Amino acid sequence: MEQKKERRGFFQRLKEGLSKTHTAIVRRIEEITAGKREISEDLLDQLEEALIGADIGIATIKTLMDSIRWKVQRKELEEAEKLKDALKTEILSMLAHGEKALLVDPARRPFVILTVGVNGTGKTTTIAKMAHLFKTQGHTVLLAAADTFRAAAIEQLEIWGHRAGCEVIKHASGADPSAVVFDALKAAQARGTDVLIIDTAGRLHTKITLMEEIKKVHRVISKEIAGAPHETLLVLDATTGQNAIAQAKIFKEALNISGIALTKLDGTAKGGVIVAICEELRLPVRFIGVGEKIDDVREFNARDFVDALFED
Amino acid sequence: MFEILSKGFNQARDRLQGRIELTEANLEDALRDIRVSLLEADVNYNVVKNFIVHVKEKALGEVIETKVSYKGQKLKATPEDHFINICYEELVSLMGPVDTSIKRGPQPVSSIMLVGLQGSGKTTTAGKLARFLEAQEKKPLLVAADPYRPAAVEQLRVIGSSLNLPVFFKDGTPPPELCRQAIAYARESGCDTAIFDTAGRLAIDDSLMMELEDIVKSTRPENIFLVCDAMIGQDSVKTAQEFNRRLDLSGFILTKLDGDARGGAALSIKELTGKPVKFLGMGESLDKLEEFRPEGLASRILGFGDVVGLMQDFERVVDEKKAEEDAMRMLKGAFTLNDFLEQLQSIKKMGSLSDLMEKIPGFSQLTKGASVDDRELVKVESIINSMTTKERQQPTILNESRVTRISKGSGRTRRDVHDLMKRFNMMRDVMKKIGGGGLLSRIPGLNKIPGIGAAFNPSELMGAGLPALNQGAAGGTRSVSSSDRKKQKAKRKQAKKDRKKSKRR
Ligand SMILES: Nc1nc2c(ncn2[C@@H]2O[C@H](COP(=O)(O)OP(=O)(O)O)[C@@H](O)[C@H]2O)c(=O)[nH]1
Ligand SMILES: Nc1nc2c(ncn2[C@@H]2O[C@H](COP(=O)(O)OP(=O)(O)O)[C@@H](O)[C@H]2O)c(=O)[nH]1
Ligand SMILES: [Mg+2]
Ligand SMILES: [Mg+2]
Numbered sequence: 001m002e003q004k005k006e007r008r009g010f011f012q013r014l015k016e017g018l019s020k021t022h023t024a025i026v027r028r029i030e031e032i033t034a035g036k037r038e039i040s041e042d043l044l045d046q047l048e049e050a051l052i053g054a055d056i057g058i059a060t061i062k063t064l065m066d067s068i069r070w071k072v073q074r075k076e077l078e079e080a081e082k083l084k085d086a087l088k089t090e091i092l093s094m095l096a097h098g099e100k101a102l103l104v105d106p107a108r109r110p111f112v113i114l115t116v117g118v119n120g121t122g123k124t125t126t127i128a129k130m131a132h133l134f135k136t137q138g139h140t141v142l143l144a145a146a147d148t149f150r151a152a153a154i155e156q157l158e159i160w161g162h163r164a165g166c167e168v169i170k171h172a173s174g175a176d177p178s179a180v181v182f183d184a185l186k187a188a189q190a191r192g193t194d195v196l197i198i199d200t201a202g203r204l205h206t207k208i209t210l211m212e213e214i215k216k217v218h219r220v221i222s223k224e225i226a227g228a229p230h231e232t233l234l235v236l237d238a239t240t241g242q243n244a245i246a247q248a249k250i251f252k253e254a255l256n257i258s259g260i261a262l263t264k265l266d267g268t269a270k271g272g273v274i275v276a277i278c279e280e281l282r283l284p285v286r287f288i289g290v291g292e293k294i295d296d297v298r299e300f301n302a303r304d305f306v307d308a309l310f311e312d
Numbered sequence: 313m314f315e316i317l318s319k320g321f322n323q324a325r326d327r328l329q330g331r332i333e334l335t336e337a338n339l340e341d342a343l344r345d346i347r348v349s350l351l352e353a354d355v356n357y358n359v360v361k362n363f364i365v366h367v368k369e370k371a372l373g374e375v376i377e378t379k380v381s382y383k384g385q386k387l388k389a390t391p392e393d394h395f396i397n398i399c400y401e402e403l404v405s406l407m408g409p410v411d412t413s414i415k416r417g418p419q420p421v422s423s424i425m426l427v428g429l430q431g432s433g434k435t436t437t438a439g440k441l442a443r444f445l446e447a448q449e450k451k452p453l454l455v456a457a458d459p460y461r462p463a464a465v466e467q468l469r470v471i472g473s474s475l476n477l478p479v480f481f482k483d484g485t486p487p488p489e490l491c492r493q494a495i496a497y498a499r500e501s502g503c504d505t506a507i508f509d510t511a512g513r514l515a516i517d518d519s520l521m522m523e524l525e526d527i528v529k530s531t532r533p534e535n536i537f538l539v540c541d542a543m544i545g546q547d548s549v550k551t552a553q554e555f556n557r558r559l560d561l562s563g564f565i566l567t568k569l570d571g572d573a574r575g576g577a578a579l580s581i582k583e584l585t586g587k588p589v590k591f592l593g594m595g596e597s598l599d600k601l602e603e604f605r606p607e608g609l610a611s612r613i614l615g616f617g618d619v620v621g622l623m624q625d626f627e628r629v630v631d632e633k634k635a636e637e638d639a640m641r642m643l644k645g646a647f648t649l650n651d652f653l654e655q656l657q658s659i660k661k662m663g664s665l666s667d668l669m670e671k672i673p674g675f676s677q678l679t680k681g682a683s684v685d686d687r688e689l690v691k692v693e694s695i696i697n698s699m700t701t702k703e704r705q706q707p708t709i710l711n712e713s714r715v716t717r718i719s720k721g722s723g724r725t726r727r728d729v730h731d732l733m734k735r736f737n738m739m740r741d742v743m744k745k746i747g748g749g750g751l752l753s754r755i756p757g758l759n760k761i762p763g764i765g766a767a768f769n770p771s772e773l774m775g776a777g778l779p780a781l782n783q784g785a786a787g788g789t790r791s792v793s794s795s796d797r798k799k800q801k802a803k804r805k806q807a808k809k810d811r812k813k814s815k816r817r
Contacts, residue, residue: 049357052351052357052546053357053546054546055354055545055546055547057352058348058351058352118543118568118571119431119433119568119596120430120431120432120433120541120568121431122430122431149596150467150596151435151466151467151468151470151471151474152463152464152466152467152469152470153463153467155462155463155466155467156461156462156463156464156466156467158463159462159463160462173470204568204570204571204572205571205572206570206571206572207570207571237431237541237543239429239541239544239545239547239551240541240543240544240545241354241543241544241545241546241576242352242353242354242545242574243354243543243571243572243573243574244543244545246572264429264430266514267429267514267515267516267547267551268514268515268516268547268550268551269544269545269546269547270546270547273545292430292460292461
């Protein structure tokens with residue numbers, strides 16, 4: 001009972017966070033399906049457009065629509081009103097791999113989280129949010145300021161660290177990120193810290209030297225602690241369109257990404273590209289970001305996500 | 313019946329000569345491919361839809377050449393290739409005209425306000441613009457108007473000090489008031505451009521959007537630029553339209569184009585707001601700012617860089633071949649009124665005729681000092697336009713009744729028509745003489761025509777600052793102005809670059 005209430009609370013909060021976001025697509029689909037009974041080719045085209053508008057991506061849409069069309073052909077799906085549900089089910093099945101919370105394993109101490117992504121997606125903010133979350137779960141948390149490149153990136157993390165109540169291991173601006181990470185690993189081990197979260201500089205996945213730099217950071221971590229990093233988190237921005245797929249693919253190839261954080265879902269962007277990423281790369285979404293404050297973070301729940309996507 | 317027959321005959325003849333009409337049928341694949349490509353580039357789907365309808369309408373019925381062979385160069389181009397090229401050219405023109413100006417007001421301090429979503433690159437771009445302005449002898453002041461994001465002020469300070477430029481900030485002062493004070497401070501400290509680095513915000517965040525409106529009210533900035541991440545998806549339109557609705561933007565800056573994002577937002581935003589793209593962010597460091605040029609981005613958004621490159625080559629060879637054919641025909645004395653008209657039109661494109669005449673030594677001689685002014689050109693055009701095709705090719709058939717008809721049709725006097733004919737005959741005689749040698753070297757730009765490589769230096773003949781004459785004025789070769797050519801050349805260069813790039817990836 002208690003849990004159900006909590007779940008509904010979470011669902012409400014998610015919808016609150018997403019409501020600004022998703023009314024547009026919801027309205028579109030309502031408009032499209034309202035008052036029309038037969039499923040016409042025209043109706044399917046309009047539906048396809050709504051999906052494009054949600055950044056779901058042509059290839060994924062084709063898969064979705066092929067499946068819907070097949071059902072229509074076989075008369076499994078005949079009424080326009082049922083289209084929405086059918087589509088929901090399809091998307092949900094694509095998100096099947098998407099739902100897997102990030103659990104801190106107390107047996108692995110420090111539990112090392114390496115945070116990566118292209119520029120400006122929300123890595124540092126998401127780290128602050130995670131630190132806050134883990135602290136409220138009773139873990140001790142240490143942060144590593146391995147973005148030594150961007151102006152005042154270290155100061156930014158320090159301010160967040162202060163707000164979340166955890167210490168930040170840092171070097172001077174311009175230092176070797178691997179060296180910062182090495183020191184942070186040592187510090188976490190020495191202090192018996194539960195969770196170490198590493199902030200890194202934004203890098204476009206196409207920059208070979210920067211990708212080599214982050215691979216080196218990754219190697220330093222695994223060399224120091226076998227099995228670490230325990231989570232390599234790719235931070236994606238929900239306003240990003242089809243380029244997010246290339247980001248996910250290339251970062252995954254380089255670093256064996258184990259999870260995704262999808263930020264900025266509080267805007268008008270729909271983050272639909274995540275469907276293709278979950279489907280193609282079989283990656284779970286660990287968190288979603290729904291604002292700039294430290295508690296504007298939610299666990300990703302596929303059903304809530306799809307419901308919130310399709311409900312008023 | 314006869315029509316169908318003759319149409320069939322024309323088509324067969326066209327095909328023999330390697331010409332094909334663009335039809336629904338032979339464009340079907342290209343249309344689909346382009347739609348998918350544009351959507352994958354994150355162009356807004358409504359914009360894609362309209363674009364496709366529009367270009368299709370334009371292309372259907374056009375008769376294109378499928379092969380060209382000239383001087384050992386043999387090139388082929390399918391209807392699809394041509395269509396893709398038409399799309400490319402359409403995109404280039406949709407994203408223009410280029411306006412990378414930064415406006416200045418009458419006050420000693422002008423301002424640039426940067427706005428946009430979180431993390432789009434505003435603070436970095438503020439630094440880049442400051443550097444860009446300083447290189448133009450301006451005195452920029454960076455204004456830290458983001459009190460919300462942790463260490464955003466510090467970030468701008470670090471950027472400012474790395475550029476050795478001042479940064480204005482006042483703790484606890486709300487952004488609208490802070491920006492107002494910044495302008496006063498700029499004036500006092502001898503700066504002439506204030507750059508407001510505002511906090512990132514969602515377009516639907518009403519209170520934060522009101523803050524921006526308040527900044528606008530308190531400072532009346534001459535420039536308001538939306539800084540937009542090139543990776544943005546379908547949301548670009550909503551965001552851009554809302555920022556534009558509330559702030560009446562002056563333009564856009566697209567950042568992070570140094571990656572592999574296709575940047576379809578540039579097209580969507582331009583189409584739906586009508587505001588120009590001003591600058592492109594090409595990297596994290598402060599020197600990576602470029603003024604916007606549509607060609608590179610058009611090719612990037614469209615995709616098919618290889619096809620566009622091929623088509624540029626194809627068209628170049630077609631041009632060269634036609635230029636030589638025209639020149640040869642002319643030199644044989646087969647100089648028709650059509651050539652004359654084309655020649656005059658190509659001159660008109662280059663600017664005021666009277667100005668030009670003075671600057672070309674060879675030309676004033678050819679026209680025997682006849683004062684040809686711009687009105688004169690309009691007159692000549694209207695007369696030639698009233699002639700039949702046959703009359704244009706064989707002016708000798710002109711008799712009194714034809715002259716009367718032409719003068720009525722063009723609204724000119726009979727005397728005007730006779731005058732024109734006199735001048736045309738003179739010109740043709742000169743052309744014949746040139747054909748026999750002698751005056752050949754006097755025609756500017758003739759050595760540029762392949763096959764007639766007379767050794768002479770055109771810059772000797774042309775007044776300085778008149779490179780425009782290399783092609784067009786060379787006696788009616790082809791009415792391609794050299795500014796068009798320059799554009800084409802730049803296009804080819806960019807396409808080549810893009811092709812190389814796509815190979816590297
Ligand atoms: N609206 C919104 N803004 C966010 C969210 N997450 C991060 N941001 C903002 O995005 C910008 C970039 O964030 P930051 O953490 O510095 O990104 P990084 O460069 O990847 O480290 C900042 O202005 C953040 O406040 C989110 O979930 N929603
Ligand atoms: N690769 C690349 N990164 C950029 C570019 N412009 C900005 N950035 C990066 O994007 C991130 C966010 O930039 P910032 O200026 O802080 O964005 P703001 O939140 O809009 O002020 C930083 O990591 C910048 O270094 C660009 O043109 N190319
Ligand atoms: Mg960061
Ligand atoms: Mg900023």
